[in-house]
Amino acid sequence: MTERSEPPHEPATEPAEPAAEPSTAAPPVTGWRAFLHGRSELLLCGLLLAVGLLVLTDAVTMNTTFAQRGPVGPKTVPYVVGTALLVVAALLAVDVLRGGKGEAQGGEDVDLDDPGDWRTVALLVGVFLAHAALINPLGFPIAGALLFWGAAHILGSRSPGRDPLIAAVLSVLTFVIFNNLLGVPLPGGPLMGVL
Amino acid sequence: MDSVNSLLEGFGTAMSPLNLLWAAVGVLLGTAIGVLPGIGPAMAVALLLPVTYGLDPTGAFIMFAGIYYGGMFGGSTTSILLNTPGESAAVVAAIEGNPMARSGRGSQALAAAAIGHFTGGVVGTIALVALAPAVAALAVDIGAPDYFVIMLLAFIAVTSVLGSSRVRGFASLLIGLTIGLVGLDQMTGQQRLTFGSLQLSDGIDVVIVAVGLFAIGEALWVAAHLRRSSQKAIPVGRPWLGRGELRRSWKPWLRGPAIGFPFGAIPAGGAEIPTFLSYVTEKRLSKHPDEFGKGAIEGVAGPESAASASAAGTVGTMLTLGLPTTATAAVMLAAFQQYGIQPGPLLFERETELVWGLIASLFIGMVLLLVLNLPLAPVWAKLLRIPRPYLYAGILFFAAVGAYAIGGEAIDLVVLLVIGLIGLVMRRYGLPVLPAVIGVILGPSAELQLRRALQLSDGSLTGLVNTPFSITVYALIALILCWPLVRKLPLPARWRQRAGTSAR
Incomplete structure (x- = not known):
C-alpha cells in the first residue's frame, strides 16, 4: 500500500524526538538515511521507546509521601505501562526490520498513491496554532472565521467571495448556537462588544 | 413483563416534543455524516460532545444514538452509489450494491439496504429489550475484580481481534493508557506525568483526546493525501423494490440480526465481521450464487440488516456492562463520564428514565430513518458533492470549538493539536485508533478497580480471580491470546482482501 515511503524527516509529524531515533536505527550502515528509506516506521519505534522511558522515569522519581491506600500504589500501573511500551517498541522494530509495514489508513478521500503532501499539513498546523493564539484577543467569531477560511484556502478552495x-x-x-442557545460560553471579542 | 412496562414508560420519555426533536436531529445528522466521506459516527459524536455541557443527558443520548443508527443508514448509500464505503460497516454493501447501481438497479439496492437497516435495527433493539435487563440483573453484584477483568477483556479484544497487526494494536493501546495516566492519581492524589504543570494535573480531558484522535488526526491525514480527482456518484432515483426482489430479500433481512446482534455485543469490532459473515452466509444459502459479485440483492439485504443489529448489540453491552465495543460506543461512554454517570449494571436501576427513554428512542429513530431514507435517498446523494476543502476545514473548525468549550482555555487547543498529530502518525503507520481511545477512557477505571480488588485481598493476586465470573473471563482472554497459535483466522484476511479490491 505504501511503497512510496516518506523521506525520514516529516516536518510536521515528528515534533519531539529526533534524538531518540539513532538509538534504534544504530546499525553501522553507510548513510543511515538510505537505510531508513522505506523504514521510517523506525521513528515510531523510537517515539514509543522515548515515551516508555519517560513513563518509567516519571514513576521512579515519584516521591510517594502520600498515605498509600492499599498494597498497590500509584507507581505500579506506570511501571507496567512503561515496560510494555519498551517491549512493544522493540517488537515493532523487529517487525519493521523483518519487512513488516503498517498499512496506512485508506479512506474515500485518501489517495495513498500520493506521496503525501506534508507542506499542507504544516500549514494547517500553523493556521490552527494561530487560531489558538487569536481566540482570546480577537474573540471566537473572528478567530473561528479565520480558521475556516485559512484551512479551506490551504486545502485548495479558491473562491475569493464565497x-x-x-x-x-x-x-x-x-x-x-453555543453561546446563546446551549449556554457554552465562547469569547465574543471586540466584534461582539460592538454589536 | 417488567421490561415491557419500562419500555412503555420509556416511550413516554422519548415522545416528549423536545426528545423527539433530538431524535430527529440525531438521525438527520447521522445520515448526513454516514453519507459524507471522511466523517464517521465516532467522529461526529466526538465533535458533538460539547453539547453535553448544555443539554440534559437524556436528550443528548437520544441524539447520539440517532447519529449512530443514522450513520449506518447513510454509510450504505455512499457504498452503493460511489463504491467507496462511507463507514467501515458499509464495506460489504459496496461488493453487491455498487454492481447493482452500475447496472441500473441502484434504487433497488438502496431500498434493500434501507429496509435491511430498519429490520435489523428493530429486531436487534427488541433483542436488546429482552436481554439487557437480564444481563444487568446478573451483573449487578459483580465486584471490583470482575470490573477489572471486563476492562482487561476489552483491551485484549480490541487489540487482538481487530486490525492486521497485534503489535501495532498494543502500541496504540499503550499510547492511550499513557495519556490516561496523565494527571492526579485517583486514589492518592499523586501527580503523574504532569511535569509540574498545573494544566496537566487536571489530566487530559477525554473530549480532547477523542476529538484530537478522530477529528484532527483524520482531517490532517486526509489533507496530506487529498484525492484531487473527484469521484462521480451514480445517479439514482427513488428507492423501491419489486415483488421478485422482495421475495429474495426478506429472509436475509431476518437472518442478518441473528449474526449482527451477538457480534455487536462482544468486543470484536462492531459491524465489520458480522456484515462479512452475513455476506458469506447469504452467498451460500442463495439460489443464485452465480449472481454474487455482479449485484445480488441478498448480498445487500443481509449484511445491512446485520450492521444495524450489531449497533443494537453494541448499545446493549455499553449500557449493561459499561463496555464499549466500537469507537462510537467508546465516545458515547466518554459522554456518560462527562455527565458523571457510570454506565454498567447499576445504570438500569439508577437511571431508569434515561436508559428506557434511550432504548425507546432507538425504535423511534428507526422509523424516522426509514421514512426519511426511502424518499430522500437522491437528496442525500447530493451531499457527496460538497467541496472537500469546506468539509475538512469544517471538521477542524468544529474540533476547535469542542476543545475550547471544555474550559475556555486556548492551551486546550494546543493539546488538541498535539493529540491530533499523534492521530496523524498513527494513521500513517497503521496503528488503529480505537485501542488508544479505549485505553484513555477505560484505563483509569481499570486501574481503580484493580487497586480496589487488591486492597480487598490485601495485595494477594488471588483477589483478582476469586469469582467464577472473573475466572471465566480470564479463560476467554487466554483463548483470544492463543487463538492465532491454534488457527490463523482466515475470515478477516479474506474480508480485508475483498474490502481492498472493492474500495479501490
Missing part, C-alpha cells in the same frame, strides 16, 4: 462569506456565517452562527 470562502470568507461561508467562514463568517459559519463562525457567527456557531457562536450564537
Whole structure:
C-alpha cells in the first residue's frame, strides 16, 4: 500500500524526538538515511521507546509521601505501562526490520498513491496554532472565521467571495448556537462588544 | 413483563416534543455524516460532545444514538452509489450494491439496504429489550475484580481481534493508557506525568483526546493525501423494490440480526465481521450464487440488516456492562463520564428514565430513518458533492470549538493539536485508533478497580480471580491470546482482501 515511503524527516509529524531515533536505527550502515528509506516506521519505534522511558522515569522519581491506600500504589500501573511500551517498541522494530509495514489508513478521500503532501499539513498546523493564539484577543467569531477560511484556502478552495462569506456565517452562527442557545460560553471579542 | 412496562414508560420519555426533536436531529445528522466521506459516527459524536455541557443527558443520548443508527443508514448509500464505503460497516454493501447501481438497479439496492437497516435495527433493539435487563440483573453484584477483568477483556479484544497487526494494536493501546495516566492519581492524589504543570494535573480531558484522535488526526491525514480527482456518484432515483426482489430479500433481512446482534455485543469490532459473515452466509444459502459479485440483492439485504443489529448489540453491552465495543460506543461512554454517570449494571436501576427513554428512542429513530431514507435517498446523494476543502476545514473548525468549550482555555487547543498529530502518525503507520481511545477512557477505571480488588485481598493476586465470573473471563482472554497459535483466522484476511479490491 505504501511503497512510496516518506523521506525520514516529516516536518510536521515528528515534533519531539529526533534524538531518540539513532538509538534504534544504530546499525553501522553507510548513510543511515538510505537505510531508513522505506523504514521510517523506525521513528515510531523510537517515539514509543522515548515515551516508555519517560513513563518509567516519571514513576521512579515519584516521591510517594502520600498515605498509600492499599498494597498497590500509584507507581505500579506506570511501571507496567512503561515496560510494555519498551517491549512493544522493540517488537515493532523487529517487525519493521523483518519487512513488516503498517498499512496506512485508506479512506474515500485518501489517495495513498500520493506521496503525501506534508507542506499542507504544516500549514494547517500553523493556521490552527494561530487560531489558538487569536481566540482570546480577537474573540471566537473572528478567530473561528479565520480558521475556516485559512484551512479551506490551504486545502485548495479558491473562491475569493464565497470562502470568507461561508467562514463568517459559519463562525457567527456557531457562536450564537453555543453561546446563546446551549449556554457554552465562547469569547465574543471586540466584534461582539460592538454589536 | 417488567421490561415491557419500562419500555412503555420509556416511550413516554422519548415522545416528549423536545426528545423527539433530538431524535430527529440525531438521525438527520447521522445520515448526513454516514453519507459524507471522511466523517464517521465516532467522529461526529466526538465533535458533538460539547453539547453535553448544555443539554440534559437524556436528550443528548437520544441524539447520539440517532447519529449512530443514522450513520449506518447513510454509510450504505455512499457504498452503493460511489463504491467507496462511507463507514467501515458499509464495506460489504459496496461488493453487491455498487454492481447493482452500475447496472441500473441502484434504487433497488438502496431500498434493500434501507429496509435491511430498519429490520435489523428493530429486531436487534427488541433483542436488546429482552436481554439487557437480564444481563444487568446478573451483573449487578459483580465486584471490583470482575470490573477489572471486563476492562482487561476489552483491551485484549480490541487489540487482538481487530486490525492486521497485534503489535501495532498494543502500541496504540499503550499510547492511550499513557495519556490516561496523565494527571492526579485517583486514589492518592499523586501527580503523574504532569511535569509540574498545573494544566496537566487536571489530566487530559477525554473530549480532547477523542476529538484530537478522530477529528484532527483524520482531517490532517486526509489533507496530506487529498484525492484531487473527484469521484462521480451514480445517479439514482427513488428507492423501491419489486415483488421478485422482495421475495429474495426478506429472509436475509431476518437472518442478518441473528449474526449482527451477538457480534455487536462482544468486543470484536462492531459491524465489520458480522456484515462479512452475513455476506458469506447469504452467498451460500442463495439460489443464485452465480449472481454474487455482479449485484445480488441478498448480498445487500443481509449484511445491512446485520450492521444495524450489531449497533443494537453494541448499545446493549455499553449500557449493561459499561463496555464499549466500537469507537462510537467508546465516545458515547466518554459522554456518560462527562455527565458523571457510570454506565454498567447499576445504570438500569439508577437511571431508569434515561436508559428506557434511550432504548425507546432507538425504535423511534428507526422509523424516522426509514421514512426519511426511502424518499430522500437522491437528496442525500447530493451531499457527496460538497467541496472537500469546506468539509475538512469544517471538521477542524468544529474540533476547535469542542476543545475550547471544555474550559475556555486556548492551551486546550494546543493539546488538541498535539493529540491530533499523534492521530496523524498513527494513521500513517497503521496503528488503529480505537485501542488508544479505549485505553484513555477505560484505563483509569481499570486501574481503580484493580487497586480496589487488591486492597480487598490485601495485595494477594488471588483477589483478582476469586469469582467464577472473573475466572471465566480470564479463560476467554487466554483463548483470544492463543487463538492465532491454534488457527490463523482466515475470515478477516479474506474480508480485508475483498474490502481492498472493492474500495479501490
